[in-house]
Amino acid sequence: MPEGHTVHRLAAAFDRGFGGQRVRASSPQGRFSDAAQLDGAVLLGAEAVGKHLFLPFAPTADVDLDSPALRHVHVHLGLYGSWTFAGEPGFVDAHAIGAPRLRIGEQEEGLDESVDWRRIVPRETVRLRIVGPRGLADLTGPTACEVMDAEGRQSVLDRLGPDPLRPDPDGSARRRFVEKVRRSRTTIGALLMNQAVVAGIGNIYRAELLFRARLDPFVPGRDLTAGMCEEMWEDLVALMTYGARTGRIVTTQPEHRHIEARIVERSRGTRQNGDEDPDVVPREESFYVYHRQSLPCRLCGTTIRFGEIAARTVFWCPRCQTARSRRANWTRENPAAPWALAR
DNA sequence: ACTATATGTCCAC
DNA sequence: TGGACCTATAGTC
Numbered sequence: 001m002p003e004g005h006t007v008h009r010l011a012a013a014f015d016r017g018f019g020g021q022r023v024r025a026s027s028p029q030g031r032f033s034d035a036a037q038l039d040g041a042v043l044l045g046a047e048a049v050g051k052h053l054f055l056p057f058a059p060t061a062d063v064d065l066d067s068p069a070l071r072h073v074h075v076h077l078g079l080y081g082s083w084t085f086a087g088e089p090g091f092v093d094a095h096a097i098g099a100p101r102l103r104i105g106e107q108e109e110g111l112d113e114s115v116d117w118r119r120i121v122p123r124e125t126v127r128l129r130i131v132g133p134r135g136l137a138d139l140t141g142p143t144a145c146e147v148m149d150a151e152g153r154q155s156v157l158d159r160l161g162p163d164p165l166r167p168d169p170d171g172s173a174r175r176r177f178v179e180k181v182r183r184s185r186t187t188i189g190a191l192l193m194n195q196a197v198v199a200g201i202g203n204i205y206r207a208e209l210l211f212r213a214r215l216d217p218f219v220p221g222r223d224l225t226a227g228m229c230e231e232m233w234e235d236l237v238a239l240m241t242y243g244a245r246t247g248r249i250v251t252t253q254p255e256h257r258h259i260e261a262r263i264v265e266r267s268r269g270t271r272q273n274g275d276e277d278p279d280v281v282p283r284e285e286s287f288y289v290y291h292r293q294s295l296p297c298r299l300c301g302t303t304i305r306f307g308e309i310a311a312r313t314v315f316w317c318p319r320c321q322t323a324r325s326r327r328a329n330w331t332r333e334n335p336a337a338p339w340a341l342a343r
Numbered sequence: 344a345c346t347a348t349a350t351g352t353c354c355a356c
Numbered sequence: 357t358g359g360a361c362c363t364a365t366a367g368t369c
Contacts, residue, residue, distance in 0.1 A: 002350060003350050076351080076352080079349060079350080079352085080362055080363040080364075081362070099349070099350080099363075099364075125363065125364090127362090141364080142362070143353090143361075144352090144362095193351095195351095202350045203349095203350055205350080206350095311357080
């Protein structure tokens with residue numbers, strides 16, 4: 001269930017924790033038998049594209065990143081996948097990155113620095129374990145974990161649209177996004193979930209982006225102006241950049257949160273993603289519409305509605321996000337973007 | 344011990 | 357469009 005920001009965060013963690021190091025690779029669960037061919041190779045770094053993670057393995061550390069000799073481990077976390085880390089102090093800043101479960105009561109084995117991380121026995125469901133000089137990473141529940149050559153990696157990339165978290169110095173990514181949306185009769189709610197249109201959005205970013213744009217999810221892409229699409233792209237870049245930095249999806253502006261609710265109990269459970277940040281916006285204040293069905297809209301008080309688009313539940317405010325007023329709302333009464341995140 | 348749920352994707356019909 | 361799949365939770369009986 002991680003969206004693109006989570007995968008970029010993972011790539012950064014792998015870069016810092018394993019980049020350029022010789023590693024051991026194994027499959028405690030046994031379902032990733034190709035782990036054996038990676039064992040003892042050098043993990044050059046990590047690459048995130050949309051929700052896809054690539055870990056390039058080479059026989060020696062001096063192999064080029066575009067060498068055809070590389071073996072890329074392609075990982076997609078799907079709905080349940082996650083990586084759990086353990087290692088020496090400062091190895092990575094989060095214990096687990098991936099499926100954001102409530103882990104109340106679970107032992108924080110990876111965080112307890114008095115425990116020797118080398119002696120941590122993997123759960124039986126660990127598909128892939130990577131062990132480096134300073135720590136280890138355990139992968140469970142991925143929808144994909146496979147070894148690919150350069151060609152296989154490229155074929156995955158070819159199926160993906162632009163990723164808002166990749167640098168876009170010449171604006172070509174934004175242009176590709178705008179083109180694809182405006183040429184389609186499909187609803188914007190479905191287009192945003194299509195990884196060939198934009199890579200990395202999931203169900204939360206979809207719902208929240210549409211609210212911030214004051215856009216009805218059922219409006220066809222071709223009905224949107226280029227300016228609306230461009231602003232939506234820029235908003236996405238801001239939202240996901242914040243998400244990648246903090247490990248949290250936060251889309252609400254501070255003035256739309258209830259300040260009293262910000263004091264929440266945060267003493268239990270396993271730390272994951274951005275939990276280590278004491279100033280984090282609590283989850284119940286983070287969204288405008290996602291999972292807020294039957295609750296009042298933060299702006300107008302109308303009950304948030306839900307339905308289904310692209311086989312996933314979509315949430316929206318029937319008053320703030322109307323088809324008829326979408327253009328008027330865009331620039332005037334309810335300026336959605338640009339805006340600034342609190343931190 | 345069961346069930347529902349979750350930020351996802353693919354494939355068969 | 358419906359189901360299958362990958363896993364670990366919390367809640368219910």
